[in-house]
Structures are given as structure tokens and as C-alpha cells.
Amino acid sequence: MHTSGTTMAWNVFKFCTVLRGLGSIMILLVLGVVGVAYYAVVFTNYGPALFDGGLHSFIAVVVLILFHFLLVMLLWSYLTVVLTDSGTVPPNWKPAWDEERGEVDPLNESEFDGLQPALSSQRIRYCRKCNQFKPPRCHHCSVCGRCVLKMDHHCVWVVNCVGALNYKYFLLFLFYTFLETSLVTLALFSHFLAFFSDEEIPGTTASLATTFLSFVLNLAFALSVFGFLIMHVSLVSANTTTIEAYEKKTTPKWRYDLGRKKNFEQVFGTDKRYWFIPAYSDEDLRRMPALQGLEFPSNPDFDSEEF
Known part of the structure; x- marks a missing residue:
């Protein structure tokens, strides 16, 4: 039995190592798909259609403007989610307790061990791997080897965890990827159909192969990303994460569900000018603790029913 546990732990470690090694490959794959498109x-x-004149030139201008705009937003969102830390627990962070309920402030590990049964209902956890307290909605990522604030999942496509500090950027990456791949699919649809007609198609073998490959790849990405986008829209509307949705699948109510508008603002902020760009206003960062991943307001109805 001991040997089996050792083997399982080794396999998990090996799997996490493989995921970390996939990072550069995934970045190259994303850039490769963009390059082909x-x-x-x-x-x-x-x-070339810009020089045809008439309606063909007008359509070409519209397609190229939309294509480049969406491409800039896609790459901006992608690089931001890749380069932004998803959220690390501050050093020596400890939960503060309400003295009216009889808890002490702050707690150390030995005190936590003694109070753990009494505090289980308040969802206070301690990470044995990181040897530190875990803030609300925080989870340990085995791939990154650390606790991540409001962790959603570890994404090999962005070579990073998706958490409190980069979740918005990840959603914008999905959003602009869907729009860009859909645009490319529609723009190349007539050219793709020409492959199955009896008409002679102008162009070199390389250009024709690139058009065919780009259509297939972008169609596949558009369909797959659309599914992920719909899933995350539902998660944002309920103010939950992928991990939390799995954990609370049998729970009828969720303590952090404040209504769709406030749930949306906890991810995207309140400043509408920043909703569709991978950034936050300074004012939102100052007055919305949820954007920092440490403090999350809970539904007062839930708290009144819990105690």
C-alpha cells in the first residue's frame, strides 16, 4: 500500500512537470495559429484585394481593419494574462477574527490546529504544502507549487494559473479569440468552398494550403473557445470559479453570489471604460478589495441563515 501511494505521488509530480514543460510549446502554438491566419x-x-477596386476593395478594407483591431486586442489580452501573476498569498498572512465570536487575532499554526474543528464552518483552511493560511477562495496549485488567490484553474495555454489578478484578462483573451477566429472563418469561408468547386483557384500551392489550414484551425478554435466562453460567463454571473463550481455542486446557495451586476463588477470593475481592455482603473483597484483577491463580500442573506 505504501509503494502504491509513493508511485501515485511520483506520477502526479511527473504530470505537473510535464504541464510546466508544455508552456513554451503552447505559446508557440498560439503564435503559430495567429501567424497562419x-x-x-x-x-x-x-x-491583394485592396487593389481590385469597387466592392472588393471596400470589403477588403473592412475585413483588414476588423482583423487587425481584434488581433491587437487578442495579443494584448493574451500577453497580459501570461505575464500577470494570478495572485500570491502575502507573506505571513493570517486571518483576522471577530472577537465577539470568541476567536483570537492573529492565529498561529498551533492555535489553528486547536481551533480547527470549531472553525470549519467558517471555511478557514491551512495549506500544509505551503505551510501558511489560505485566504477565502484560495487553492493550492500543484503545477505552480503555490497557493493562488481565487484560483480558477491552471491553464497550459497561458502558461499560468488563472486567479484573482488575471481572471478578467483570461476572459478577454477568450472573448477576443472567439471574435478573431470567427472573423477569419467567415472571411475565408468562400475561399474554402472554392476548393470543392470545379473552378481553377489562383495562387501558389503554399498560399492555397495556408488558406485551407487557416480556415480549419480557426473554425475549430472558434467552436471550442465558444464553449469555454459560455461556461465562464455562467461562472461570472454566479460569482464562482471552476474549482468552486465543482466543490459546491450539491450546495443550493452560494455565499458570494451578490447578484449578476455586482458579480460582474467583482471581475471587470465598475468603470465601463475598462471593461473590454485588460486593465483596471486606479479607483477600482483602491475601493474594490475583491480585485486584490483577499477580501470578498458575502451575501447577507446567506450569513443570516448560516448563523
């Missing part, structure tokens, strides 16, 4: 749309099809 750029070549097919700009250089092969719609760039």
Missing part, C-alpha cells in the same frame, strides 16, 4: 487573410486573400 495573418498570412492567409492579409497576404494571400484580402491584401
